[in-house]
Amino acid sequence: MSQTSPVITVQQHILEEQKRFPGSSGEFSWLLSGITMATKLIQAKVRRAGLTDILGAQGDINVQGEVQQKLDIYSNEVLIQCLSARESIGVLASEEDEKPLLVHQGSENATYAVVFDPLDGSSNIDVNVSVGTTFSILRRPEGVSLDEPEKWVLQPGARQIAAGYVVYGSSTILVYSVGNGVHGFTLDPAVGAYTLSHPNMKMPEQGSYYSVNEAYCDSFPERYQQYLARLRNGDLGRKYSSRYIGSMVADVHRTLLKGGIFMYPPTESNSDGKLRLLYEANPIAFLVEQAGGTAIDGTRRVLDIVPDSIHQRTPMVVGSQVEVADFERFFVGSNSDAA
Ligand code: AHG
Ligand code: MN
Numbered sequence: 001m002s003q004t005s006p007v008i009t010v011q012q013h014i015l016e017e018q019k020r021f022p023g024s025s026g027e028f029s030w031l032l033s034g035i036t037m038a039t040k041l042i043q044a045k046v047r048r049a050g051l052t053d054i055l056g057a058q059g060d061i062n063v064q065g066e067v068q069q070k071l072d073i074y075s076n077e078v079l080i081q082c083l084s085a086r087e088s089i090g091v092l093a094s095e096e097d098e099k100p101l102l103v104h105q106g107s108e109n110a111t112y113a114v115v116f117d118p119l120d121g122s123s124n125i126d127v128n129v130s131v132g133t134t135f136s137i138l139r140r141p142e143g144v145s146l147d148e149p150e151k152w153v154l155q156p157g158a159r160q161i162a163a164g165y166v167v168y169g170s171s172t173i174l175v176y177s178v179g180n181g182v183h184g185f186t187l188d189p190a191v192g193a194y195t196l197s198h199p200n201m202k203m204p205e206q207g208s209y210y211s212v213n214e215a216y217c218d219s220f221p222e223r224y225q226q227y228l229a230r231l232r233n234g235d236l237g238r239k240y241s242s243r244y245i246g247s248m249v250a251d252v253h254r255t256l257l258k259g260g261i262f263m264y265p266p267t268e269s270n271s272d273g274k275l276r277l278l279y280e281a282n283p284i285a286f287l288v289e290q291a292g293g294t295a296i297d298g299t300r301r302v303l304d305i306v307p308d309s310i311h312q313r314t315p316m317v318v319g320s321q322v323e324v325a326d327f328e329r330f331f332v333g334s335n336s337d338a339a
């Protein structure tokens with residue numbers, strides 16, 4: 001009787017998955033290892049945050065107009081450093097940098113762009129609540145040179161070839177997809193390896209949680225308020241409970257596992273919602289759809305949105321088929337607010 005069940009590391013899994021990419025000569029797994037390495041370094045900082053000078057604000061204001069936290073900066077630098085060592089990457093775009101970054105100046109064989117939010121949920125860093133990292137991998141568009149880095153990343157989310165996130169929570173979990181289902185890997189601190197713990201994740205058809213910042217409820221468009229009332233009144237055939245962590249990655253991870261709905265609607269201060277299309281909504285929408293859920297911006301599929309700027313924002317209504325279909329059935333195209 002064997003004492004050991006097979007351990008499948010994320011590297012092994014990626015090697016298997018990348019056989020789906022004709023002609024990829026291991027460069028894809030080498031690229032993803034840049035992300036896994038960076039997130040191990042980030043999680044090491046997160047785990048010791050109170051013991052090292054990594055808490056609190058760095059003091060600068062980033063392109064989002066938000067005060068950068070020290071861990072935002074560290075996470076951003078680590079991801080840029082690890083990914084710049086992958087010659088298959090030509091362009092990086094980060095929530096923390098106004099413009100896309102060129103890596104491997106002039107290396108013509110660079111074929112990928114990586115877009116990321118290095119530290120998602122910054123407001124939760126200092127209070128020991130789960131935070132995360134999101135990433136989205138795009139192929140260089142035909143005929144586009146390194147002189148036009150924006151064109152590498154301004155592509156609809158449907159063109160992502162891979163996407164994922166890491167939640168630095170009670171454990172550290174990497175969740176990713178290359179378009180062949182969604183798979184979760186828990187970082188085993190004893191060996192420092194991401195090991196397969198959630199193979200082929202499927203979102204329940206209906207959940208019992210809704211997740212939205214209700215403090216802004218009065219400024220949501222009418223149909224969002226009516227929809228939340230439907231959930232609270234049990235109109236979808238069950239009682240709902242509210243869960244809102246304030247770190248999108250953690251709220252989405254729970255929704256992937258338990259079902260339900262996560263929303264960031266348009267608000268008075270953010271008429272297009274707060275979340276950014278390229279490195280928050282798109283990777284999440286890719287994973288949610290791969291897991292059998294639905295991801296819309298309130299009216300249309302997130303993955304169909306053609307971006308025109310790197311940091312553009314979008315409303316998000318993502319989750320189980322039943323909840324999102326109900327939102328669409330009752331409110332998309334209704335004569336109430338279009339947004
Ligand atoms: P980031 O820390 O990368 O700026 O992202 C924070 C986002 C997202 O993680 C979360 O869902 C949302 O901000 C919370 O916003 P509110 O505090 O307005 O609810
Ligand atoms: Mn974020």
Ligand code: MN
Pocket residue numbers: 072095117118119120121122
């Ligand atoms: Mn961030």
